Amino acid sequence: MQRTDFGEMACSIARTMDVIGEPWSPLILRNVYIGIRRFEQLQESLGISRKVLAERLRWLTDQGVLERREYSTRPSRAEYVLTGKGTELCDLLLVMVAWGDRWLAGEAGPPVLYRHHACGQIGHVELSCSVCGEPMRATDVDVLPGPGSAEMYSG
Amino acid sequence: MQRTDFGEMACSIARTMDVIGEPWSPLILRNVYIGIRRFEQLQESLGISRKVLAERLRWLTDQGVLERREYSTRPSRAEYVLTGKGTELCDLLLVMVAWGDRWLAGEAGPPVLYRHHACGQIGHVELSCSVCGEPMRATDVDVLPGPGSAEMYSG
DNA sequence: GACTCTAAGTTCCTTGAGGGAACTGACGCT
DNA sequence: AGCGTCAGTTCCCTCAAGGAACTTAGAGTC
Numbered sequence A, B: 001m002q003r004t005d006f007g008e009m010a011c012s013i014a015r016t017m018d019v020i021g022e023p024w025s026p027l028i029l030r031n032v033y034i035g036i037r038r039f040e041q042l043q044e045s046l047g048i049s050r051k052v053l054a055e056r057l058r059w060l061t062d063q064g065v066l067e068r069r070e071y072s073t074r075p076s077r078a079e080y081v082l083t084g085k086g087t088e089l090c091d092l093l094l095v096m097v098a099w100g101d102r103w104l105a106g107e108a109g110p111p112v113l114y115r116h117h118a119c120g121q122i123g124h125v126e127l128s129c130s131v132c133g134e135p136m137r138a139t140d141v142d143v144l145p146g147p148g149s150a151e152m153y154s155g
Numbered sequence C: 001g002a003c004t005c006t007a008a009g010t011t012c013c014t015t016g017a018g019g020g021a022a023c024t025g026a027c028g029c030t
Numbered sequence D: 001a002g003c004g005t006c007a008g009t010t011c012c013c014t015c016a017a018g019g020a021a022c023t024t025a026g027a028g029t030c
Helices: A012-020 A025-033 A039-046 A050-062 A084-104 B012-020 B025-033 B039-046 B050-062 B084-104
Strands: A066-072 A077-082 A112-116 A125-129 A141-145 B066-072 B077-082 B112-116 B125-129 B141-145
Touching: A012 A025, A012 A084, A012 B025, A012 B084, A025 A039, A025 A050, A025 A077, A025 A084, A025 B012, A039 A050, A050 A066, A050 A077, A077 A084, A084 A112, A084 A125, A084 B012, A084 B084, A084 B125, A125 B084, B012 B025, B012 B084, B025 B039, B025 B050, B025 B077, B025 B084, B039 B050, B050 B066, B050 B077, B077 B084, B084 B112, B084 B125
Parallel strands: none
Antiparallel strands: A066 A077, A112 B141, A125 B125, A141 B112, B066 B077
């Protein structure tokens, strides 16, 4: 639907939304991440239209987030795997999960749990500063124009 | 456009997407966050259709992410401010910025910089575990069904 | 060899959401 | 009275999502 081209905006949020902002894209990414890699499986597990799924997979592949890997050439059979770029995008999903669990899960509790390899505990992600390691949230930062800014407030 | 109702899925990613997954929503949130709070300012700064802006503001207000605050009743003049729920959602934007800056910024560099209050340095967010504080990324976790899961792989 | 099954898409049609421009209502200013 | 501002609403058009059916190409079975 998105006739406005977010990809050209001088804003990393808009540009990120351009890549995975379409509905379904994060869910496709999530499923590939947990091991659902093939067209048929993705279609069934998500209940997505085959047409839209094909479009999204092509887009995500074009963007370098997924890689289409043929495990059979005749007939053409493929699975989709995360690239490095795509794997880092899954970090974003963890943050969405943390927020969704906190604000939208309701009585039933979180639908999925994440066990951290390092400590073996069930936890969620928190944000910290890449420089000092202290917590870094939206309320803890000042926003300044950077080198790639076209104009004030556009990025 | 989204005829599929993500809000009812047993998946925190889908439910989060239901709240801010529509195009423009994250950008509206971002602008409110940096102080662009009024209809006219939002419309002009984003170049969004007035119709769509009105729809999004109503939706985000209904979801408890924004609060419509009238600063004049006659005539009706309002500004939109972030609720606690909405402020925490801005953390998600910081992660989108970090990814977008890293993978999409190109030659020009990041369009916006974020200075951390605690250390005064320009940095970006990194993800850490709420339990042990060590880095926690998509590659560092196991995914397990939780109490609110309807079925395997649905959340 | 014909029949069925599977996987990965593609094609076609309908509906509804996004975009844009114009309009509205209520006031303030001069 | 006339213009400007703000916060929307209304109208129309186009294009994307949803869904079902179709296609292609081989594998397995009788």
